[in-house]
Amino acid sequence: MHNALTELGLTEDFRRAVENFGEMSDKVLIGRVRRIDRGWSTFLCVQRSEMAAATVLAEKRVRNIGADVAVGDWIIVSEDGERILEVLPRRSQLVRRASSDEVRAEAHTIAANLDVVFIVHALDRATNERRLERELVLAFDSGAQPVVVLTKSDSIEATDAARAREAVEAISLNVPVHVVSSLTGEGLDALRAHVRDGATVAVLGSSGVGKSTLVNALTGSDSQLTGATRRGDNKGRHTTTAVDLVPLPDHGWLIDTPGLRAIGLWSSGHGIERAFVDVFTIAEKCRFRDCKHEQEPSCAVRDAVESGSLSEARVASMRRLVAEDAALEIAQQRATRR
Ligand SMILES: Nc1nc2c(ncn2[C@@H]2O[C@H](COP(=O)(O)OP(=O)(O)OP(=O)(O)O)[C@@H](O)[C@H]2O)c(=O)[nH]1
Ligand SMILES: [Mg+2]
Ligand SMILES: [Zn+2]
Known part of the structure; x- marks a missing residue:
């Protein structure tokens, strides 16, 4: 069972937390939250299959009553599948300020337990450098490793792509910058190197930059809905509406996210100093x-x-x-x- 959970991205620290349930662990379900909608969590868990005499992955749903969960969380669910008994402590989390309300301060956790954050910008429009800086602060604060991904390299001349990359590198200090195309496959192998061995990678960026198309290209599927951008300014139409944890064929995890309009800081550490x-x-x-x-x-x-x-x-x-x-x-x- 533990082996299968490792493939789900269960790392050593979680394994210890799960082992605290000791004898109990046969009486509960241990799962990872894949999606959240209207008070329900869809989670993946490992089940013994009598027929296959092995363990298989199953997708289940549980109500979120009283539990503060985010996509990527590890949860312990009661045997009857009715309640979340515990949300395991997060090893990293991507958090932004929930509202633009000046007075109230509320956090919105976009995703939990990440190793890497792909910060995606598209080469078919001018880079919004101020937004990139915010995204870098958020990513550094999350505790995961930021990686900048410049998509749609097929849409511009190679010399222009090189120039855009240089400008981005001047802002993204100590952060890898990749130029890719989900259409031609350029640069995708370099990205795959970040998602190996059960790592979890969140994909962050404005609407229309090609996050879902990239997730599809990396998973070799068309699980994520994608949508054409507006003529004129190439802005997106907010095609993805919910955060979604997607498994990769070689045991990594991608988290597709909706294009966020605003990125309010929810500082928890030294994100600004690092960015x-x-x-x-x-x-x-x-x-x-x-x-x-x-x-x-x-x-x-x-x-x-x-x-x-x-x-x-x-x-x-x-x-x-x-x-x-x-x-x-x-x-x-x-x-x-x-
Ligand atoms: N030429 C080209 N077009 C791309 C590439 N990647 C994505 N696109 C196009 O860009 C448009 C937007 O792609 P999406 O993947 O839906 O963008 P998104 O970032 O997921 O957008 P939201 O879900 O709205 O946040 C689609 O028409 C894609 O076909 C690429 O590498 N090259
Ligand atoms: Mg999308
Ligand atoms: Zn000074």
């Missing part, structure tokens, strides 16, 4: 430790902008995210005080 490691490294040379890089004397960041070695837009962008993070913290404190 802006260039600015933070320079800032170590500022005279004041709490330098805001505005009017302070001996500011290394402002010096770098003036000398042209650091982009002003990037510093401004980082400042906005830091301010958003600070505002979020205040909203979070207000929420816990209530």
Whole structure:
């Protein structure tokens, strides 16, 4: 049974948690959430098949009453399949701020227990660099490894693709950047290297960039619905409406997600510092430790902008995210005080 669960992506830390159920483990179902809709979780679990004298994967549904679940979660379900007894602690999670509400602070967990986040942008339109920066912060905060994927390479000249990639690399520091086409298959083998050995990869990006098409190309199926983009601006039509965990033939997992309109920060760690490691490294040379890089004397960041070695837009962008993070913290404190 454990072997089959490993194929489902059950890692050592979960295995230990599951073993805490010890004797119980024959009396419960252990599964992984594949989809969530209207208060129900669809989950995959391992069942013994008397006929095949082996274990097989089964898909079941359970109500989410009282359980805070996300796609990718490991759950323990009562034998009768009626209740979620426990959601195992997450080893990583992709979280954004749920609403644009200035006052309330609520988290929306997009997916749980990831190893890698594919941040997808399409080459048939100008890269939204500010969005990419946010996605990088979110991905770093999740605890998983971000990987930037530039899709639709078949739609532009190779020299333009190379130029776009260079611009993206200047923003995505210490992050692999791949140029791919789901139509011709270019670059897909390099992506497959990130999904091997039971790894779970979430696919994040705006509507229409080709997330579902990429998932289909990597799984060699047409399980995910895809939709043509609008003429004129190539924007998507929000074809995918729910997060979906999709198995890969060679034991990896992909999580297809709907194109999110807004990516509000829900900072949990050092996402901003990691996404802006260039600015933070320079800032170590500022005279004041709490330098805001505005009017302070001996500011290394402002010096770098003036000398042209650091982009002003990037510093401004980082400042906005830091301010958003600070505002979020205040909203979070207000929420816990209530
Ligand atoms: N030329 C080309 N078109 C692509 C490629 N990948 C996706 N497309 C097209 O782009 C359109 C949008 O693709 P989807 O996969 O539905 O996009 P998505 O990111 O899943 O969009 P949402 O589900 O709305 O978030 C479809 O018409 C695809 O055929 C590619 O590599 N090359
Ligand atoms: Mg889609
Ligand atoms: Zn400074």
